[in-house]
Amino acid sequence: MARPQTDLDAGRHDLVDLTIELIKERGSSAITVNEIAARAGMSPASLYRYFDSKEALIEAVAEHWFAPKVAIMEEVVSSDLPPRRKMFEFFARRFALLKAEWDADPVAFATYVEIGQENFEQIRSYIDLGDHYLAEIIGEAMGEGHFAGLSVDETLSLVNQMVNVYVNIGAMAQLMQRLSEDKLARIIDAVFDGLSATDRGAKPLTGLRAA
Amino acid sequence: MARPQTDLDAGRHDLVDLTIELIKERGSSAITVNEIAARAGMSPASLYRYFDSKEALIEAVAEHWFAPKVAIMEEVVSSDLPPRRKMFEFFARRFALLKAEWDADPVAFATYVEIGQENFEQIRSYIDLGDHYLAEIIGEAMGEGHFAGLSVDETLSLVNQMVNVYVNIGAMAQLMQRLSEDKLARIIDAVFDGLSATDRGAKPLTGLRAA
Amino acid sequence: MARPQTDLDAGRHDLVDLTIELIKERGSSAITVNEIAARAGMSPASLYRYFDSKEALIEAVAEHWFAPKVAIMEEVVSSDLPPRRKMFEFFARRFALLKAEWDADPVAFATYVEIGQENFEQIRSYIDLGDHYLAEIIGEAMGEGHFAGLSVDETLSLVNQMVNVYVNIGAMAQLMQRLSEDKLARIIDAVFDGLSATDRGAKPLTGLRAA
Amino acid sequence: MARPQTDLDAGRHDLVDLTIELIKERGSSAITVNEIAARAGMSPASLYRYFDSKEALIEAVAEHWFAPKVAIMEEVVSSDLPPRRKMFEFFARRFALLKAEWDADPVAFATYVEIGQENFEQIRSYIDLGDHYLAEIIGEAMGEGHFAGLSVDETLSLVNQMVNVYVNIGAMAQLMQRLSEDKLARIIDAVFDGLSATDRGAKPLTGLRAA
């Protein structure tokens, strides 16, 4: 509970908030250090007391933005919902949050997408964490007989692809208006009911995989 | 059918080609007008006779890049494959082309993604066209009894979402290494076998939609 | 005899000259790109058409400054003076030139020293060339029986050290007022008359090397 | 012998020490006032109570650095070695110290050279002192018949020039790897055996001075 550099931390926090405000107003990551500093009522030089570079500030903004999404993932995974529901919630709750943000300010959302693209490492760890958790859920589902004949990795890859649009913020930004929890539910059902290595009895010859 | 500005058109075409070359060599949109002009053997000032701005040139590049993908869509839709196969090919052939481009030059590919993001209207018409064609295919499939209880629009939206990662070049660029026609086939199978408004007999109560 | 980019070359030349003027007036390498551009009557941006960076401009200045010294070395080495005289002239003529420059403008001279220090690679090749030529002269002297018992490299090293102050512009700048061709002549004589591995007969026991 | 500003003096001393530490760690005078203050555990503003400017601090560092070299000179001069040996030691002991410093940390050494160049007056008094002592030694040597026909000043100047590379830290830094006490000994021998106004019997006509 030591409190080192409380000032710096506070300043950093303020700057992140201000930057977010600016993003919401101006959109696009064409935000300059001078603008941010002006908005914060300080000189550009002063800003560098809080962050070593523009990049460091932007990273902090990204971190700030991802934090609640990570929290949601953890919350869902550690719950004791049945696998199908858990997978649904795993995506649905994050989607709900992201959609709310998009509804509130599509331009700001687009800017976060841009920032994400420019700070790819930032996003990478977020993706990896998501994969890790999703693999757990898939494991649980397999324990109940789902995804017969598929490995965890294969299933992980396929699920990720089928719901990508509910995870990848870049894709989301483009399609948000057509996305809904309802549709996500259908997709998850299709995942659980339509995904397996063996084509189900009813239509063995029509499956593309039968060829 | 008069031909007033043949010269201008030819010049535009050449400039687009040269810009594409530059993209392949240098990657990223860190391409400057001066560079393009130098490569074209003309002065930067002259370039502005062909395009009003750098932006206009880049738009033309994007248009050029999308053309063959549009051609593929048209070709598949007008073929007389059965619906499931037709839908598969509808995505698979474009994917094959895009993957080939990515394999040949991931950096150039990333640049096109960037360009796409910066010229969103450009992409919009491409997406709309894809939707139009996909709706046709879905109609044919419904004629054979698929997607019971779902409207064309609902189905369109769901399919688009499930295969988004094979369509959205931004998402593709991030996941290309894990994508394959094989997995796409599984997803299309899941679409045809797992997507309907009524939960299939076996697990009526487990479906999320049953809630 | 092709004449490519005559304009650029001319511009570069002018900029080098102007920079030299500035050096003469203002001293110290605290010269800024803005200053040079202002003096040249162009914008800082324009200066970058001629040189890729400030560093490149400064390098050109250094090169310009060393050129006549290199010419002198070549001239002397290819002459057919006897070795002792040749070695003397090898240093003396360069010294005369440098001293003239120092007399004309000590501050500018000091600035060149600074520039040299900051662009060490620049100087390195100049030093290496000097060593190469000096080794030739030493070889000729050995052919006449001088430097008995010493290798070319040993002699080269010793001579370089004894006349360093007539070669190293940094050392020269500090001592210029006490340097003269007359003293250089005495040093060269001492080199030829006092330098050998065997202590000469007259004072065998007093030599430090006898211990 | 009043002691008014003991505190200030102590603080100055500490700051000098800390600055030296920093030089050893970070090399080059790219040291900022803020860094020094931080290392000293004081605010940059406080540092200005001890030194009026960054320059004043650096001057103090230079002074501190030269002190032991001065001590060596005094020690040798007041010894009762014979002149040739005394002159050798006069240069050799300082060289040994400087070489040791260079071996221990060439980067720090280079920084001192830089500092010296920037604070030339600092160096000037050191040089003058060295000249004073060397003149004494030359006087003793003359008392034993050396340097016939040359005045003390002439000889002083010549000796200084021939051994400059063992005295001038800027020159030393560039050539350190080729310097050795052995070579210095040879040079001093050449000074004592080869330096005089009258060309010695053997080669009266070959001497440059004969012309």
Place this chain on the structure above:
DNA sequence: GATGAATGAGGCTTCATTCAT
């Protein structure tokens, strides 16, 4: 006295765009 925080002035560099020739 001591200082934490702030900054003015300046450094180098880039590039889409224009205009006199």
Place this chain on the structure above:
DNA sequence: CATGAATGAAGCCTCATTCAT
């Protein structure tokens, strides 16, 4: 018509120094 040359506006960043507390 074509262009070579020029640049305004802007970008990020650094650091010795000061001043209100």
